[in-house]
Amino acid sequence: MAMASVAIYPGSFDPLTNGHLSIINRGLAIFDQLIVAIANNPNKRPLFSVEERRSLIRGAVGPEPRVEIDSFDGLLVEYAKRRSCRVILRGLRAVSDFESEFQLANMNRTLLPDFETVFMMTGEDYFYISSQLVREVAQFGGDVSGLVPQNVLEAFQRKVAPPAAARGSGT
Ligand code: ADP
Numbered sequence: 001m002a003m004a005s006v007a008i009y010p011g012s013f014d015p016l017t018n019g020h021l022s023i024i025n026r027g028l029a030i031f032d033q034l035i036v037a038i039a040n041n042p043n044k045r046p047l048f049s050v051e052e053r054r055s056l057i058r059g060a061v062g063p064e065p066r067v068e069i070d071s072f073d074g075l076l077v078e079y080a081k082r083r084s085c086r087v088i089l090r091g092l093r094a095v096s097d098f099e100s101e102f103q104l105a106n107m108n109r110t111l112l113p114d115f116e117t118v119f120m121m122t123g124e125d126y127f128y129i130s131s132q133l134v135r136e137v138a139q140f141g142g143d144v145s146g147l148v149p150q151n152v153l154e155a156f157q158r159k160v161a162p163p164a165a166a167r168g169s170g171t
Contacts, residue, residue, distance in 0.1 A: 004032040007087040007118065010076055013038050013053050014046045015152045016060055017134055019126035023091040026120055028066055035083060036061075038071040047135050047159065060149035077112040086114050093122045093130070 009027060013020060013036070027034050036057055040050050048056065050071045061067050072079035080086065088108070090101055105117040129147050138144045138156040145153050 005030075005087070006033045006035065006083075006085050007031045007089040008035045008037050008076075008080055008083065008085050009089040010037040010039055010072075010079075012041065012044060012046065012131060013057060014044070014131050014135070015048050015053060015148065015155065016057050017126075017129045017131055017148050017152070018146070019091065019093070019122055019129040020131075021060055021149060022123055022126055023089065023120055024061060024067065027089050028064070030118075031087075031089070033066050033068065034089070035068045035070055035085065037076075037079060038069070039076075040071050040073045047139075048155070052155065056149075056152050056155055059151040075111070077108050077115060080115065081112065086112075087116050087118060089118050089120065091122050092119045093127045 007027060007030075009024060011020065024034060024036065038050055038053050038057075046053070054069050054071065057069050061069075070083075076088065080088065090105075092098060092101060101117075101119065108115050108117065134144050134147050137147075139160050141160075144156065148156070
């Protein structure tokens with residue numbers, strides 16, 4: 001039998017959105033195993049800690065044994081070497097993603113020649129969803145249900161104070 005195919009799906013996941021979840025589910029249709037790798041980059045001043053992000057991903061993905069959730073510091077190629085994995089999975093939302101992803105994929109291949117990046121085009125329902133936008137909307141009290149899984153929605157509700165209007169004055 002052929003060796004199990006494994007891909008690393010790296011990102012900040014701050015927090016996981018339905019766009020990420022869709023890439024994970026579609027990735028599982030192609031790869032035997034996915035390692036969802038949370039980049040620990042304190043310079044990005046994340047809203048959710050790595051541990052919070054990890055448990056939100058697990059909560060949304062469920063007990064699926066083909067998905068491992070891990071985190072890494074530093075260079076992705078070094079992490080990939082440690083995990084003996086040469087394939088990474090990325091989602092492509094829009095033309096704007098293309099340029100930076102193109103640079104990143106080529107840089108990674110320069111650093112590690114047999115490294116391969118596989119891109120998946122995002123579904124039309126998700127192309128406008130980014131963690132950053134979702135964070136901003138939620139922090140200003142906007143409704144992000146439909147953009148993130150239910151457990152992430154609840155995590156937002158715990159983390160950011162509800163807006164005055166939603167607190168319900170009874171009038
Ligand atoms: P980063 O901080 O590296 O941009 P993200 O957590 O935002 O990481 O995203 C991780 C990966 O998921 C990237 O490949 C990104 O393009 C992809 N992604 C993010 N949002 C979506 C979405 N709505 N649909 C499809 N792919 C997405």
